[in-house]
Amino acid sequence: MGEVTLSIFRGDSSGGDFVEYKVEVEEGQVVLDVVHTIQATQANDLAVRWNCKAGKCGSCSAEVNGHPRLLCMTRMNLFPEGEPISVAPIKTFPLVKDLVTDVSFNYEVAKEIPAFKARDPESGGGYRLQQMDVERGQEFRKCIECFLCQDVCHVIRDHPDNKEQFYGPRFFVRLAELEMHPLDTVDRTDLIRKAAGIGMCNITKCCTEVCPEDIHITDNAIIPLKERVADEFYDPFRWIFRKLSGK
Amino acid sequence: MARAAGTVTAPHKLGFLATLRSDGWWVEPALVAVGLSVFLGYLTVSAFLDEWAFEVGPYLTPVFEPKLAGVSDYFWFSPALFVLWVPIGFRATCYYYRRAYYRSYFLSPPGCAVGDAPKNYKGEAVFPFIMQNLHRFFMYGALVFIPILWYGAFRSFYNTEEIIRGVEAETGFGIGLGSMFLCVNAFLLMMYTFSCHSFRHLIGGGLDCYSCSNFSKARKSLWDRVSVWNQNHRLYAWASLVWIASTDLYIRLVANGHITDPNTWSGF
Numbered sequence: 165m166g167e168v169t170l171s172i173f174r175g176d177s178s179g180g181d182f183v184e185y186k187v188e189v190e191e192g193q194v195v196l197d198v199v200h201t202i203q204a205t206q207a208n209d210l211a212v213r214w215n216c217k218a219g220k221c222g223s224c225s226a227e228v229n230g231h232p233r234l235l236c237m238t239r240m241n242l243f244p245e246g247e248p249i250s251v252a253p254i255k256t257f258p259l260v261k262d263l264v265t266d267v268s269f270n271y272e273v274a275k276e277i278p279a280f281k282a283r284d285p286e287s288g289g290g291y292r293l294q295q296m297d298v299e300r301g302q303e304f305r306k307c308i309e310c311f312l313c314q315d316v317c318h319v320i321r322d323h324p325d326n327k328e329q330f331y332g333p334r335f336f337v338r339l340a341e342l343e344m345h346p347l348d349t350v351d352r353t354d355l356i357r358k359a360a361g362i363g364m365c366n367i368t369k370c371c372t373e374v375c376p377e378d379i380h381i382t383d384n385a386i387i388p389l390k391e392r393v394a395d396e397f398y399d400p401f402r403w404i405f406r407k408l409s410g411k
Numbered sequence: 412m413a414r415a416a417g418t419v420t421a422p423h424k425l426g427f428l429a430t431l432r433s434d435g436w437w438v439e440p441a442l443v444a445v446g447l448s449v450f451l452g453y454l455t456v457s458a459f460l461d462e463w464a465f466e467v468g469p470y471l472t473p474v475f476e477p478k479l480a481g482v483s484d485y486f487w488f489s490p491a492l493f494v495l496w497v498p499i500g501f502r503a504t505c506y507y508y509r510r511a512y513y514r515s516y517f518l519s520p521p522g523c524a525v526g527d528a529p530k531n532y533k534g535e536a537v538f539p540f541i542m543q544n545l546h547r548f549f550m551y552g553a554l555v556f557i558p559i560l561w562y563g564a565f566r567s568f569y570n571t572e573e574i575i576r577g578v579e580a581e582t583g584f585g586i587g588l589g590s591m592f593l594c595v596n597a598f599l600l601m602m603y604t605f606s607c608h609s610f611r612h613l614i615g616g617g618l619d620c621y622s623c624s625n626f627s628k629a630r631k632s633l634w635d636r637v638s639v640w641n642q643n644h645r646l647y648a649w650a651s652l653v654w655i656a657s658t659d660l661y662i663r664l665v666a667n668g669h670i671t672d673p674n675t676w677s678g679f
Contacts, residue, residue, distance in 0.1 A: 173421075173422045175421060175422075177420050179420070179421050180421050180422070181421070181422070182422060227431055227524065229431070229432065229433065229434070230430055230431030230432030230433065230434075230524055231432065231523075231524060232523075232524060250431060252422050252423070252431055253422075255419060255423040255524075257417075258417050258418075258420070259420045259421075269414055269417075272414045273414065294621070294622035296621045296622055296628075296631055297619075297620055297621050297622050316523050316524055318519070318520040318527045318532075319532065319534060321524070321527075322425060322429075322520065322526055322527035322532070323527070323531075323532045324417050324418060324419060324425075326532065327414060327417065328414055343619070344619055345619065346619050346620040346621075346622075346623075348619070361536060363533075363534060363535045363536030363537075363541060364532070364533060364534035364535070364536045365534060365535070366509060366510075366513045366519065366534045366535055366540070367506055367509055367510055367513075368510050368513050368514055368519075368520060368523075369510050370520070370523035370524070373523055374523065383608070383641065383642075387506055387608045387612075388608075388612060388616050388617075390544075391547075391608070391609060391612035391616065391617065392612075392617065393544075394544045394546075394547060395617060397544075398544035398545070399547065
C-alpha cells in the first residue's frame with residue numbers, strides 16, 4: 165500500500181494533541197498493525213490496549229476518523245490513499261493515556277444487575293432447554309464487551325451527567341438476555357425502567373451501527389425491553405388483565 | 412467512583428456538532444428531513460383539502476378512507492381528520508420514525524458520534540416523549556385500518572356509477588390503474604403495520620418460553636415470520652408513506668379531470 169500518515173492522539177487527562185506518524189503499510193494490515201509498527205519504531209511509550217487481535221477480546225476500541233471501531237478489525241485499505249487517518253481514544257470514558265481509557269464504569273454497572281436465578285430443577289434434577297427458547301439469548305451472548313456501543317451512545321457520550329441514571333446499550337443487551345431466559349425467575353422490569361433508565365434511549369440505533377459482532381442491539385434488545393416496560397407500566401389493559409387473571 | 416459522571420477530555424469536546432468525523436455524516440439526516448417534510452407535508456395539506464375532489468367512480472383516496480364525507484352536515488372540518496389521528500399517531504410514535512425524526516429534526520444526535528443538540532437530555536423518560544409508550548395503542552388502531560383499506564381496494568374493482576364526470580361509464584366489475592394504486596397501497600400499509608416492533612412484541616416477543624405449550628409454539632412461528640418483516644420495517648415505512656401520497660395525488664388528479672384513468676369501465 166505504501167506510506168500512510170497516522171495521526172494518533174498523544175496525551176492524558178490533563179491534555180494532549182494529535183501527532184502525525186508516517187509509516188510503511190503492507191497489504192492486508194489493519195490499523196492495530198500500523199499502531200504497533202509505530203509503537204515499535206517511532207513511539208515506544210505509545211499506550212494502546214489490545215489482546216487478541218482477532219475481534220474477540222474487545223480491548224482495542226478507539227475512534228478511527230471519528231468512527232468508533234475496533235483497531236484490529238479495521239483494515240487499512242478502507243481509507244483513501246494519501247489522506248491522514250486519525251486515531252483517537254473513545255470519548256465516553258475517562259482518558260488514562262494516549263488510546264487507553266478507564267472503562268470501569270461498565271464493571272460498576274454490571275454489578276448492579278441482579279444475577280440469573282434459575283427456577284427449581286425438573287423432577288430428574290436438571291433442566292431441559294429447547295433450541296427455540298435459547299436462540300434469542302445466543303445473539304446477545306456474542307457480545308465481546310468492547311463498549312463501542314457505550315461509547316457511541318449519545319445519552320452518555322454527550323451528556324456525562326446521565327451516567328448516574330443510565331446503564332447504556334451493552335447492559336440492555338445483558339438485561340434482555342436475562343429477562344428472556346426461559347429459566348430465569350427474577351423480574352428486572354422495574355430496574356430497567358428506573359435504575360437502568362431505558363426511557364432515556366431514543367432508539368437512534370448508533371449502538372447497532374457500531375457493533376462489531378452485528379448484534380441487533382436496538383431491534384432485538386432495547387425495543388423488546390421498552391415493550392416489556394410498557395406492558396408493566398404504561399398499558400392499563402394489560403394491568404386489568406393481570407389483575408383479573410392473577411398473572 | 413466509577414459511575415460518577417466524569418468529564419470529556421481532549422481530543423474530544425462536548426457540544427452541538429462536536430465530532431472528529433470528516434465524512435458526509437449529514438447527508439442521511441438531511442435527506443430524511445427533506446423526505447419526511449415533503450411527504451408528510453403533502454399528506455397534511457391533503458387531509459384538509461376536502462373541497463378538492465377526492466373520489467371518482469369506484470376510487471376513494473385512502474386519506475379519506477373510511478368515507479365519512481357526507482355522513483353529517485355538521486362537519487365543519489375535513490372528515491379525514493376523524494380517522495387520520497390513528498395512522499398519524501401510529502407513525503409519530505413508530506420506532507423507525509422516532510429514529511428518523513430524532514436525528515433529522517431534533518438533531519439528537521444528528522449523526523453517530525456527532526454532538527447532540529439538546530443541552531439537558533432526558534429522552535423518552537420524561538414528558539412529552541414519554542408518551543411514545545402509547546405506540547401500541549395506535550398499533551391496535553392501525554390493525555383496524557388494514558381491512559378498511561383492503562375493502563377500499565377491492566371496492567375499486569366495482570363501479571356503480573353510470574355517469575362519471577359527465578361521461579357514460581359501464582357498471583360492474585372492472586379494473587383500472589387506480590385499482591392497482593389502491594391495492595399496492597393497502598399491501599404496503601398492511602406490511603408496515605405487520606412489521607411493527609410493537610406488533611412483533613404482541614405476537615410473541617413478550618414470551619420467555621416458546622416451547623412450553625402448543626399455543627406458545629404457534630406464537631413462536633408467527634414471531635419468526637414477523638421478525639423477518641420487522642427487519643424491513645424502515646423500507647415499509649418509507650414505501651407506504653410515498654405510496655399513500657402518490658395514490659392520493661393520482662386519484663385527485665383523476666377526480667379533478669387533470670388526467671384520465673385507464674380502465675375497463677371507459678375512461679374517466
